[in-house]
Amino acid sequence: MEESIRAARYLQDAGYDMLNCNNGTYDAWYWAHPPIYMPENCNLEDVEALKPYVDIPLVCAGRLDPRTAADAIAEGKLDGAGFARNFLADQEWVTKLMEGREDEIRPCILCHNGCFNMAHYKGVPNDQDLSDSLNMSRCAVYAETMQWNKHYISKTSSPKKVAIIGGGIGGMEAARVLKLRGHEPVIYERSGELGGAFIAASAESYKGRLRDLLAWYRKQMKDLGIEVHFDHEVRDLAEFDGMPLIVATGSSPIRLGKVSGFDRTVEACDYLLGKEEVGQKVAVIGGGLTGCEIAYELYLQGKEPVIIEMKDDLVAQKGVCLANSSYLREFFSWKNVPVYLETTLTAVEEGKVICSAKDGSTVEIPCDTALAAVRYRPAPIDVKGRKQTYTVGDCAGVGNLRTVIWSAYEAAMKI
Numbered sequence: 001m002e003e004s005i006r007a008a009r010y011l012q013d014a015g016y017d018m019l020n021c022n023n024g025t026y027d028a029w030y031w032a033h034p035p036i037y038m039p040e041n042c043n044l045e046d047v048e049a050l051k052p053y054v055d056i057p058l059v060c061a062g063r064l065d066p067r068t069a070a071d072a073i074a075e076g077k078l079d080g081a082g083f084a085r086n087f088l089a090d091q092e093w094v095t096k097l098m099e100g101r102e103d104e105i106r107p108c109i110l111c112h113n114g115c116f117n118m119a120h121y122k123g124v125p126n127d128q129d130l131s132d133s134l135n136m137s138r139c140a141v142y143a144e145t146m147q148w149n150k151h152y153i154s155k156t157s158s159p160k161k162v163a164i165i166g167g168g169i170g171g172m173e174a175a176r177v178l179k180l181r182g183h184e185p186v187i188y189e190r191s192g193e194l195g196g197a198f199i200a201a202s203a204e205s206y207k208g209r210l211r212d213l214l215a216w217y218r219k220q221m222k223d224l225g226i227e228v229h230f231d232h233e234v235r236d237l238a239e240f241d242g243m244p245l246i247v248a249t250g251s252s253p254i255r256l257g258k259v260s261g262f263d264r265t266v267e268a269c270d271y272l273l274g275k276e277e278v279g280q281k282v283a284v285i286g287g288g289l290t291g292c293e294i295a296y297e298l299y300l301q302g303k304e305p306v307i308i309e310m311k312d313d314l315v316a317q318k319g320v321c322l323a324n325s326s327y328l329r330e331f332f333s334w335k336n337v338p339v340y341l342e343t344t345l346t347a348v349e350e351g352k353v354i355c356s357a358k359d360g361s362t363v364e365i366p367c368d369t370a371l372a373a374v375r376y377r378p379a380p381i382d383v384k385g386r387k388q389t390y391t392v393g394d395c396a397g398v399g400n401l402r403t404v405i406w407s408a409y410e411a412a413m414k415i
């Protein structure tokens with residue numbers, strides 16, 4: 001704190017007119033760019049503490065709750081509040097807030113997948129495509145952000161009834177855009193609710209912003225009057241003959257068939273949806289983003305996760321911002337959560353999992369439950385040869401909301 005005060009005073013004496021402050025460095029980027037795991041207002045208290053030491057306006061930024069920030073300003077603890085990503089997700093954010101239309105705000109989910117998607121893991125400084133990094137101010141949940149010359153709603157001159165198979169985020173985004181363009185989309189969903197995989201993806205205790213986004217999409221469907229047929233599994237495409245079709249049927253989890261006893265594992269989504277209980281000590285198989293987020297949740301719930309990962313680092317995958325992945329890596333290291341890297345699961349037995357280490361030795365890890373957070377594979381339906389058909393979201397290639405929403409938007413613009 002003393003160094004921060006010294007720095008603030010130095011800048012004031014150097015003639016700066018204003019201080020915009022938050023915590024963090026590029027090595028601890030999750031303070032300045034808080035991912036979903038960081039608490040709201042994470043920098044506020046520290047920035048307020050500078051107030052008695054400077055006379056120039058003092059501004060705080062970083063996952064601020066606008067009400068808390070407004071109270072701090074009213075109480076004279078702060079002079080201004082900075083907001084960045086909320087505006088990338090919804091350019092009308094502040095207008096909707098001021099007009100009491102909060103439930104109309106498309107929330108930022110703090111993912112950095114569109115605005116700052118710089119992946120980094122052991123020995124890999126950044127494996128993103130250059131084009132991703134050069135488009136830093138895009139937004140995963142809104143395809144139009146900073147793409148105004150390319151992406152904007154244009155009304156159709158020939159309105160059509162369009163069938164959409166699947167009511168996940170991909171299906172709902174396609175329906176939203178089609179309806180705004182003047183088409184008549186109809187969603188066919190085999191389950192009894194909208195949301196698909198995102199219901200499980202938004203289930204962890206700390207994922208409130210993701211649940212807000214799910215609620216926003218469901219409200220959009222209602223407000224736009226989108227026709228939805230629940231409990232309708234599409235098996236035969238003949239019912240849509242002559243109609244344009246969007247396939248948004250998502251993905252399904254991979255089974256590690258070569259691992260003996262794999263059927264004993266609890267599948268990640270089954271745990272997240274509360275379909276299956278886990279014991280106190282949980283071996284999380286897979287240290288990618290899904291596995292790490294579940295291990296983080298397990299820790300928060302007072303469980304004892306152990307992470308087992310084949311690769312040489314956690315979250316060793318493309319497209320996850322360093323601010324997000326480094327938080328998880330450092331949290332597990334800080335809390336001494338056991339992490340087995342370069343370790344491959346070979347068997348699941350009663351009370352333990354058996355793995356093979358990089359040097360070929362066998363490692364036995366005791367646990368009450370083995371939880372599989374491995375991989376998903378696209379689950380499209382067969383549309384071979386069908387005209388006017390677009391495959392979007394995870395069924396075209398398993399990704400995240402950025403790939404799902406952008407692909408659904410683009411397909412809906414082609415019809």
Ligand SMILES: Cc1cc2nc3c(=O)[nH]c(=O)nc-3n(C[C@H](O)[C@H](O)[C@H](O)COP(=O)(O)OP(=O)(O)OC[C@H]3O[C@@H](n4cnc5c(N)ncnc54)[C@H](O)[C@@H]3O)c2cc1C
Pocket residue numbers: 111165166167168169170171188189190191195196197198200201202232233234235248249250251268269272290381392393394395398399400401402404
């Ligand atoms: C555990 C987990 C955590 C995740 N966390 C994140 C995250 O934090 N951030 C992020 O951006 N992404 C995350 N993802 C990825 C994200 O949730 C998915 O990419 C996204 O939800 C996929 O959307 P979709 O619409 O393509 O498919 P889905 O959501 O899978 O939707 C497909 C829908 O189609 C329906 N359906 C399938 N076949 C038929 C049929 N024949 N007839 C009718 N209906 C059918 C299904 O019931 C389902 O509702 C996570 C995924 C998982 C599994």
Ligand SMILES: Cc1cc2nc3c(=O)[nH]c(=O)nc-3n(C[C@H](O)[C@H](O)[C@H](O)COP(=O)(O)O)c2cc1C
Pocket residue numbers: 022032033034061062063064082083084085086115116136137
């Ligand atoms: C695309 C993007 C670009 C940013 N560029 C800068 C920058 O050049 N200088 C800076 O101090 N902060 C920059 N920030 C950080 C924001 O000012 C802000 O501190 C951060 O996003 C956290 O606030 P938020 O939770 O409201 O987004 C940038 C943020 C984003 C999303």
Ligand code: SF4
Pocket residue numbers: 085086088089107108109110111112113114115116138139140141142
């Ligand atoms: S890409 Fe993600 S973090 Fe960035 S503004 Fe959009 S929703 Fe928020």
